[in-house]
Amino acid sequence: xxxxxxxxxxxxxxxxxxxxxxxxxxxxxxxxxxxxxxxxxxxxxxxxxxxxxxxxxxxxxxxxxxxxxxxxxxxxxxxxxxxxxxxxxxxxxxxxxxxxxxxxxxxxxxxxxxxxxxxxxxxxxxxxxxxxxxxxxxxxxxxxxxxxxxxxxxxxxxxxxxxxxxxxxxxxxxxxxxxxxxxxxxxxxxxxxxxxxxxxxxxxxxxxxxxxxxxxxxxxxxxxxxxxxxxxxxxxxxxxxxxxxxxxxxxxxxxxxxxxxxxxxxxxxxxxxxxxxxxxxxxxxxxxxxxxxxxxxxxxxxxxxxxxxxxxxxxxxxxxxxxxxxxxxxxxxxxxxxxxxxxxxxxxxxxxxxxxxxxxxxxxxxxxxxxxxxxxxxxxxxxxxxxxxxxxxxxxxxxxxxxxxxxxxxxxxxxxxxxxxxxxxxxxxxxxxxxxxxxxxxxxxxxxxxxxxxxxxxxxxxxxxxxxxxxx
Amino acid sequence: xxxxxxxxxxxxxxxxxxxxxxxxxxxxxxxxxxxxxxxxxxxxxxxxxxxxxxxxxxxxxxxxxxxxxxxxxxxxxxxxxxxxxxxxxxxxxxxxxxxxxxxxxxxxxxxxxxxxxxxxxxxxxxxxxxxxxxxxxxxxxxxxxxxxxxxxxxxxxxxxxxxxxxxxxxxxxxxxxxxxxxxxxxxxxxxxxxxxxxxxxxxxxxxxxxxxxxxxxxxxxxxxxxxxxxxxxxxxxxxxxxxxxxxxxxxxxxxxxxxxxxxxxxxxxxxxxxxxxxxxxxxxxxxxxxxxxxxxxxxxx
Numbered sequence: 001x002x003x004x005x006x007x008x009x010x011x012x013x014x015x016x017x018x019x020x021x022x023x024x025x026x027x028x029x030x031x032x033x034x035x036x037x038x039x040x041x042x043x044x045x046x047x048x049x050x051x052x053x054x055x056x057x058x059x060x061x062x063x064x065x066x067x068x069x070x071x072x073x074x075x076x077x078x079x080x081x082x083x084x085x086x087x088x089x090x091x092x093x094x095x096x097x098x099x100x101x102x103x104x105x106x107x108x109x110x111x112x113x114x115x116x117x118x119x120x121x122x123x124x125x126x127x128x129x130x131x132x133x134x135x136x137x138x139x140x141x142x143x144x145x146x147x148x149x150x151x152x153x154x155x156x157x158x159x160x161x162x163x164x165x166x167x168x169x170x171x172x173x174x175x176x177x178x179x180x181x182x183x184x185x186x187x188x189x190x191x192x193x194x195x196x197x198x199x200x201x202x203x204x205x206x207x208x209x210x211x212x213x214x215x216x217x218x219x220x221x222x223x224x225x226x227x228x229x230x231x232x233x234x235x236x237x238x239x240x241x242x243x244x245x246x247x248x249x250x251x252x253x254x255x256x257x258x259x260x261x262x263x264x265x266x267x268x269x270x271x272x273x274x275x276x277x278x279x280x281x282x283x284x285x286x287x288x289x290x291x292x293x294x295x296x297x298x299x300x301x302x303x304x305x306x307x308x309x310x311x312x313x314x315x316x317x318x319x320x321x322x323x324x325x326x327x328x329x330x331x332x333x334x335x336x337x338x339x340x341x342x343x344x345x346x347x348x349x350x351x352x353x354x355x356x357x358x359x360x361x362x363x364x365x366x367x368x369x370x371x372x373x374x375x376x377x378x379x380x381x382x383x384x385x386x387x388x389x390x391x392x393x394x395x396x397x398x399x400x401x402x403x404x405x406x407x408x409x410x411x412x413x414x415x416x417x418x419x420x421x422x423x424x425x426x427x428x429x430x431x432x433x434x435x436x437x438x439x440x441x442x443x444x445x446x447x448x449x450x451x452x453x454x455x456x457x458x459x460x461x462x463x464x465x466x467x468x469x470x471x472x
Numbered sequence: 473x474x475x476x477x478x479x480x481x482x483x484x485x486x487x488x489x490x491x492x493x494x495x496x497x498x499x500x501x502x503x504x505x506x507x508x509x510x511x512x513x514x515x516x517x518x519x520x521x522x523x524x525x526x527x528x529x530x531x532x533x534x535x536x537x538x539x540x541x542x543x544x545x546x547x548x549x550x551x552x553x554x555x556x557x558x559x560x561x562x563x564x565x566x567x568x569x570x571x572x573x574x575x576x577x578x579x580x581x582x583x584x585x586x587x588x589x590x591x592x593x594x595x596x597x598x599x600x601x602x603x604x605x606x607x608x609x610x611x612x613x614x615x616x617x618x619x620x621x622x623x624x625x626x627x628x629x630x631x632x633x634x635x636x637x638x639x640x641x642x643x644x645x646x647x648x649x650x651x652x653x654x655x656x657x658x659x660x661x662x663x664x665x666x667x668x669x670x671x672x673x674x675x676x677x678x679x680x681x682x683x684x685x686x687x688x689x690x691x692x693x694x695x696x697x698x699x700x701x702x703x704x705x706x707x708x709x710x711x712x713x714x715x716x717x718x719x720x721x722x723x724x725x726x727x728x729x730x731x732x733x734x735x736x737x738x739x740x741x742x743x744x745x746x747x748x749x750x751x752x753x754x755x756x757x758x759x760x761x762x763x764x765x766x767x768x769x770x771x772x773x
Contacts, residue, residue: 006624020473187473196480414647445483452487456639457494457646 001044003253004207004464011041012257019261020187027184031158034181034261038163042126045167049125052090057160059086060135061153064142068149076143083139087132094124099328127167129325133292135160138174140296147175155181164257168250170268170288177265185262193445195259200448200455201441202252207459208422209245212415213238214465219405219412221382224392228402232395234416235405239382240375241423244273247286252440270439271430273374276366278342279350281374289325293318308351315347316340326381331389335380342373418458488635495634498649503605505652507660509555510569510603515656516664517551519574524548525767526570527666528563529583529711531556535750536583536713536734539665541760546768550581552666555599560588560693561619562597567697568611569603571704579771580701582694583711586720589689596620600627601641607631669753670746677716677748679740684719689729698729709770714738714759716748732766734759 001007015037023029039050063083070076092100138159141147150156159178165171220227220235227235251268258265272284282290298318304311316337323336376393383389395402406416433441443451506512525548527533533554543550553566567580596619606612607630616628630637638646651658662668689710698708710731712720719736737759738744744755751759 187476189473189476192476193479411643414643445479449483449487449490453490453494456491456635457642459639459642461640461642462644 001041002466003250003257004203007044011037012260016260027182028154030185031154031181034158034162035154038158038161038166041163042161042166045126046123052125052128053131053161054157056087056090056132056135057157059083060139060160061150061156063139064149064156065151067139067142080139080143083136087136091128091132094128096328103330130169130171131160131166133171133289134174137171137292137296138178141174147178150178150182152182162258162263164254164261164263165265168247168254169286170251170254170266171292172265172288173292177263180263188259188262191259191262194442195256197443197445197448198252198256198259198440200451201443202249202254202256203459204249204422204451204455205245205252205426206249207455207461207464209419209426210242210249211246211460211464212422212458213242213245213419215415215460215463216406216412216419217242217382219408221392223403223405224388224395226403227395228404229396229399231402231404231406232392232400236375236379236392236396238416238419240273240371240378241419241426243378243381244269245426248272267439271434273371273427274367274430274434275370276363277346277370278339278373279346281370282339282343289322293322297321304347304351308348311351312344312347315344319343330386331380331383334386334389335377338377338380342377422454422458491635491639492633495630495638498638498646499605499607499630499634501652501656502645502649505648505656505658507648507652507658508602509553509566509662509666511605512659512662512666513551513553513570513575514573514606517575521575522549523551523575523577525550525579525581525709526575526577527552527554527581527583527711528566528570529554529581529713530558530563530585532585532713532750533581533583533711534662534666534668535670535746536756536759537581537711537763538667538669538756538760540663540667541757542764542767543665545761545764550665552662554583554666555602557598558600559597560584560592560691560697561594561615562600564693564697564700565600565603565612565615567700569606569609571706572609572611576704577706579707579709580697581709581711581767582697583713584689584694586687586712586715586718588691588693589687589720590691592691592693594619596622596627601637601644604630604634604637604641604645607634669756670750672743672752672754673746677742677745679717682717682719684721684736687720687722689722689731694729709767711763714744714751714755716740716742716745730770732763732770734762737762 001011015033018037019030019033023033039053042053043050060083063079066079066082067076070079138147138156142149155178158181159172159174162172162177217235217239220231221239224232224235248269255265255267266288268286268288270284270287272281275281275284298314301314301317302310303314306314319336319340320333321336323332323334323339326332326335379392380386380389383392406412429441436442502508503511504515506516527537527539527550531554534552534556537552539550539552542548553570555562555566558566563582570577596616600616600619603612603615604627607616607627613628613631616625616630620626620628622628624636626636626640638649648660694710701708708729710729712722712731712733712735714734714737717740720733722731722733738751738755744751744758746752746755
């Protein structure tokens with residue numbers, strides 16, 4: 001079920017009514033509503049994969065108990081391995097099986113051999129990368145004795161499948177979200193109002209910026225060989241805001257919906273395009289994933305405690321794995337590598353203590369140059385293959401002439417104009433809120449009506465597209 | 473909780489109210505414009521105006537026959553009401569719209585596409601929304617009631633709730649309506665007589681020798697159109713525009729339709745084609761001239 005669908009518009013008020021008016025007396029009743037509605041939410045996409053979520057939940061619930069109760073380190077490790085193998089195994093099979101097979105076959109062909117690679121027709125379960133990481137965090141945290149196991153299976157099932165963030169995050173930590181399922185939730189007016197504000201703002205970013213931009217971006221990237229460098233630059237610029245509007249929009253809606261049920265989810269984006277360097281960008285972009293990798297990969301690898309070379313190696317590993325997490329394509333790995341290369345010089349200067357604090361004089365320049373680096377890296381992310389992305393960038397840097405997709409019809413020109421105006425509006429709103437030292441936007445309720453009308457009359461409602469991060 | 477729900481209901485109601493206010497305003501301006509063919513017909517010509525003929529069809533009707541040329545050659549008065557990406561039932565709606573708007577004509581030239589020789593889909597057409605400024609008219613409302621499958625009845629209910637319609641089709645309806653406020657006489661890719669042509673760009677199509685296909689026109693909708701025209705004292709002439717690499721032959725004795733068959737009139741000469749199903753400007757000029765000859769001979773019969 002998509003947030004921007006009629007199904008969800010009917011689903012949400014029904015769940016809200018049942019949760020607050022029918023099953024509000026006991027925490028177990030509230031959890032039951034969350035659990036059932038989450039499974040219905042996910043089942044709308046493909047009910048068969050509900051067994052996967054259930055299996056994943058069951059394994060981690062069981063592992064958590066066993067890890068916590070184990071008396072020897074060996075047993076603790078054994079049950080942690082059970083959790084890791086089953087979760088990562090599912091992920092590897094559904095997401096990477098064909099990719100590994102193709103890469104294996106290609107590498108043989110490179111050396112002049114040919115092997116028969118039988119690809120499987122595997123459907124990627126929506127959100128598998130998100131919920132497996134969420135359940136894994138539980139087992140690892142119990143192993144690291146950061147939290148204790150739970151015996152409340154219903155609460156655990158609800159934690160893993162919590163519908164607002166089930167398919168595209170934020171990837172919650174058990175230490176933050178799970179305890180919220182142990183206590184009866186009481187309706188909080190202020191939180192619900194802020195939730196509505198975030199939902200509307202999320203829909204604005206998704207439907208007005210991302211979905212409109214996707215029309216132009218798709219047209220440019222599909223025929224990039226014929227496009228002029230100006231058109232290609234526009235494609236890269238709009239994709240930067242498409243992916244931001246799409247993903248941060250989803251996160252805002254998820255956090256907003258959770259607040260309606262009096263749940264707090266972590267902030268996933270903090271105005272990332274206002275970052276002054278790549279390091280800051282990664283502290284503001286997809287925070288739930290970058291902190292996940294920091295806590296469960298970077299720090300266990302040794303973090304920045306060892307020698308400079310070891311630390312650099314650790315940074316590279318994290319960026320490469322992070323890229324690979326996004327999808328079974330070398331473009332994502334390459335994208336991660338590029339970001340590692342952008343980040344390493346900054347990392348070295350921080351490590352050596354030579355990093356200069358940027359003054360206000362260069363602040364705008366730093367923000368602009370960071371955005372340009374990020375924008376060019378998105379070309380790699382969006383392209384079908386690495387060679388496509390290199391050709392795309394080459395056409396820009398050599399000022400190639402060619403067609404301009406966005407001017408090919410008056411409709412596309414108007415859509416481009418709508419994109420620019422809405423991006424400008426978003427950037428101004430974010431600058432204002434950052435100056436007020438907020439981590440999320442805030443509006444007066446009356447302004448929401450204006451925003452709703454903007455979404456209705458300028459959003460891509462008929463030509464809406466799926467959330468990009470669903471495929472991850 | 474009470475306060476929250478109250479606030480939600482109030483804000484939703486205000487949004488719906490303002491949205492509908494904007495929707496009704498947009499509808500008014502679009503209905504007074506010449507942006508789409510449906511409002512062009514109503515606003516560009518005087519009510520009660522009599523035409524010798526009018527052309528209805530899809531993009532093939534729009535780009536194959538030039539009424540300027542035909543009128544000049546035959547000293548007649550015609551208008552091209554064809555709309556791109558429309559099927560026969562939308563074209564029937566245009567025919568009804570023509571007569572119900574107070575116009576009359578001696579002949580209807582129905583440009584029939586091969587996909588409608590036998591039947592027509594019962595789903596709402598891609599460009600049917602262009603009639604929504606006239607949703608208050610009974611025949612338009614009936615059309616949407618019959619074919620719109622959407623559970624919300626986005627266009628069907630636009631007479632009472634235009635907000636959803638102008639929101640769903642915002643780039644197709646709302647922005648043209650906004651443009652119509654400033655430029656009410658702006659036409660969306662057609663001239664003052666409703667014509668449009670594709671450029672003489674080069675086209676690469678592979679020629680394969682094919683035999684002519686014998687074809688019958690059995691679509692019940694064509695019969696229905698003919699019956700309807702009878703009541704309006706208008707005669708039906710079916711025109712089949714050229715196809716590249718395809719020829720249809722119609723048995724005119726078994727069917728009671730007058731047909732001008734141009735399926736292979738251009739002898740698959742690429743210089744007249746824009747693509748396999750559309751002629752270019754040069755092709756349009758030739759087809760219009762040849763059509764004039766066929767048309768006058770039918771009129772004189």
